[in-house]
Amino acid sequence: MTTVGIDAVEIWTGKLKLDLPETFAPAQGDDPEKYTKGLGLEASSFPDTYEDIVTMGANAAKRLMDRKGLVPDDIGRIDVATESAFDNSKPVSTYVAGCLEQVYDGDFHHANKGERKFACVSGTQSIDDAYNWIAAGRSRGRAALVIATDTALYARDSSGEATQGAGAVAMLIDEEPDLVALSHEQGYGSADETDFLKPQQQFPSVDGKRSMQVYLARMREALQDFEGQDTTHPDDFAYVPFHTPFPGMVRKAGLLGYRRIVRNTDLESEIAEEIGRQPREEAYEDREAYEEAIQTHMDELKQTDQYRSWYDATIEPTLSISRQVGNWYTGSVHVARVSALQAAAEAGRGLSGERLLVASYGSGAQAEIHAETVQDGWKEEIEALTIDEQLRRRYDLDFEEYEHVHDAHNHDLDTEIEAFTQPSGEFVHAGWGRMNERTYEYVE
Numbered sequence: 001m002t003t004v005g006i007d008a009v010e011i012w013t014g015k016l017k018l019d020l021p022e023t024f025a026p027a028q029g030d031d032p033e034k035y036t037k038g039l040g041l042e043a044s045s046f047p048d049t050y051e052d053i054v055t056m057g058a059n060a061a062k063r064l065m066d067r068k069g070l071v072p073d074d075i076g077r078i079d080v081a082t083e084s085a086f087d088n089s090k091p092v093s094t095y096v097a098g099c100l101e102q103v104y105d106g107d108f109h110h111a112n113k114g115e116r117k118f119a120c121v122s123g124t125q126s127i128d129d130a131y132n133w134i135a136a137g138r139s140r141g142r143a144a145l146v147i148a149t150d151t152a153l154y155a156r157d158s159s160g161e162a163t164q165g166a167g168a169v170a171m172l173i174d175e176e177p178d179l180v181a182l183s184h185e186q187g188y189g190s191a192d193e194t195d196f197l198k199p200q201q202q203f204p205s206v207d208g209k210r211s212m213q214v215y216l217a218r219m220r221e222a223l224q225d226f227e228g229q230d231t232t233h234p235d236d237f238a239y240v241p242f243h244t245p246f247p248g249m250v251r252k253a254g255l256l257g258y259r260r261i262v263r264n265t266d267l268e269s270e271i272a273e274e275i276g277r278q279p280r281e282e283a284y285e286d287r288e289a290y291e292e293a294i295q296t297h298m299d300e301l302k303q304t305d306q307y308r309s310w311y312d313a314t315i316e317p318t319l320s321i322s323r324q325v326g327n328w329y330t331g332s333v334h335v336a337r338v339s340a341l342q343a344a345a346e347a348g349r350g351l352s353g354e355r356l357l358v359a360s361y362g363s364g365a366q367a368e369i370h371a372e373t374v375q376d377g378w379k380e381e382i383e384a385l386t387i388d389e390q391l392r393r394r395y396d397l398d399f400e401e402y403e404h405v406h407d408a409h410n411h412d413l414d415t416e417i418e419a420f421t422q423p424s425g426e427f428v429h430a431g432w433g434r435m436n437e438r439t440y441e442y443v444e
C-alpha cells in the first residue's frame with residue numbers, strides 16, 4: 001500500500017487576542033505568573049464578531065486549497081471535528097462546503113460530509129476516518145479535507161476561563177503526503193468519564209482538577225496499548241506533540257510519559273545511578289506507599305539532565321503557538337505538531353524520515369497515541385504557513401472589550417457590538433436565514 005498521511009495543513013486563528021498576564025490577570029486579581037509560569041499561557045485567541053467555527057474552518061480550508069491548487073472535484077470527503085457545533089442535525093461541514101462553493105468553480109456534491117464528536121480527540125479521529133477511507137481504496141484518487149475548528153469559550157468567572165481560545169486547523173489527507181505519513185499502529189485509553197461535558201449547553205461543565213487526572217490516566221493507558229505494537233524509546237521520536245489545553249498540562253504528561261518510556265532502557269540505568277530505579281508497585285506494601293514513592297521519584301526525575309534535555313528538545317518546541325492562542329480543543333494537538341515542525345524549520349534541522357509520537361486526548365474520555373513519519377516536503381509546507389503574522393496582527397482587547405466579546409458570542413445573550421477588525425479576503429458570518437440558519441458570505 002502507498003503511504004497515507006497529512007499532505008498539507010493550514011491554521012486560522014481568531015482575530016482577537018486577550019493578553020493573560022497583562023489584561024486578564026489584573027482584572028481577576030491574580031498573579032500574572034499563574035498564567036505565564038503555572039499554566040504556561042501568554043494569550044488567548046478569540047473570534048471577532050463576524051467569525052465563528054464555520055468562518056475559521058472555511059478560511060483555513062480555502063487557504064489550503066489555494067496553496068495546493070485544488071478544486072472541489074479533488075476532494076472526496078469533508079469532515080469537521082468540533083465541540084462547538086451550533087446545530088444538532090446539520091453538520092458544520094455542509095456550511096463550510098457552502099462557503100467554499102461561493103468562491104470555487106464546481107461543487108462538493110459528490111463529497112461525503114460529516115461531523116465528528118469526541119471532545120478534543122475528534123480531530124485525530126477524523127484523520128483516522130480519512131486514512132481508513134483512502135487505505136480501503138474507496139477514495140477514487142481524491143483527498144479528504146479534515147477541519148478541526150472550535151471556539152473554546154468557558155462561562156465567565158469559571159476556572160476554565162483562563163484557558164480559552166479559538167481557531168481552526170485544516171488538513172488535507174492524501175496518498176504520498178508531503179508533511180507526515182501515518183502509521184498503522186495506535187494505542188487507545190478510553191473510559192466513561194465525567195470530567196468535562198456540555199449537556200445541551202454552550203459553555204462546558206468542567207471538573208478542572210479531575211479533568212487533568214483523567215487526561216493523565218487515559219494517556220497512560222493509551223501509551224501502554226501502543227507499547228505492545230511499536231517501539232517507544234525516547235530517542236525514537238524527534239518530537240512528541242500532545243493535546244495542549246494549556247502547556248502546564250503537557251508538562252505533567254511529558255514527565256509521566258518519559259517515566260514510562262525509559263523503563264527497561266539504557267537510559268533508565270543511567271538515571272538510576274543518580275536517583276535510584278523507578279519504584280515498582282510489587283515492592284510496596286500498599287498503594288499509598290507506592291504512590292508516595294512515585295511522587296518522590298517524579299520530583300527527582302524532573303531535575304535530571306536526561307529528562308530536562310529530552311523535554312527541551314522533544315516537548316518544549318510543541319508549545320510555542322499554544323502559549324499564544326490558548327486551547328483550540330479539536331485543533332490543539334495539530335497546532336502542537338505544527339509548532340514543532342516550525343521550530344525544526346527555523347533551526348535548519350533536517351527532519352525527513354524522523355518520527356513524531358502524537359498523543360491526542362478528548363474529555364469524556366479517550367486518549368490515542370500513534371506515530372508519524374516526517375516526509376520530504378515537510379519544510380516547504382511549514383514555511384508556507386502565515387500563523388506568525390496572523391498572531392501578530394490580532395487586535396489586543398482591553399478587559400471591557402473582552403467582556404463584550406464574550407457576551408457577543410454567548411448564544412443566550414443578544415449583544416450587538418461593532419467588529420474590532422476589518423475582514424478582507426475571507427468568509428464572514430453575515431446574518432441569519434429563514435430557518436434560523438447562519439448565513440455566510442465572502443468579503444473580497
Ligand code: COA
Binds near residue numbers: 246
Ligand atoms: N506562580 C507560578 N505558578 C502558579 C502561580 C504563581 N503565582 N499561581 C498558580 N500557579 C500554578 C499552580 O501551582 C498550578 O500548577 P500545578 O498544577 O503544577 O500545581 C497552575 O499554576 C494552575 O493554578 P491553579 O490554581 O491550579 O489554577 P485553577 O484552579 O484556576 O485551575 C485548571 C486550573 C486547569 C483546572 C483550569 O484552568 C480549568 O478548569 N481548565 C479547563 C479544563 C482543562 O483544560 N483541563 C485539562 C484537561 S483537558
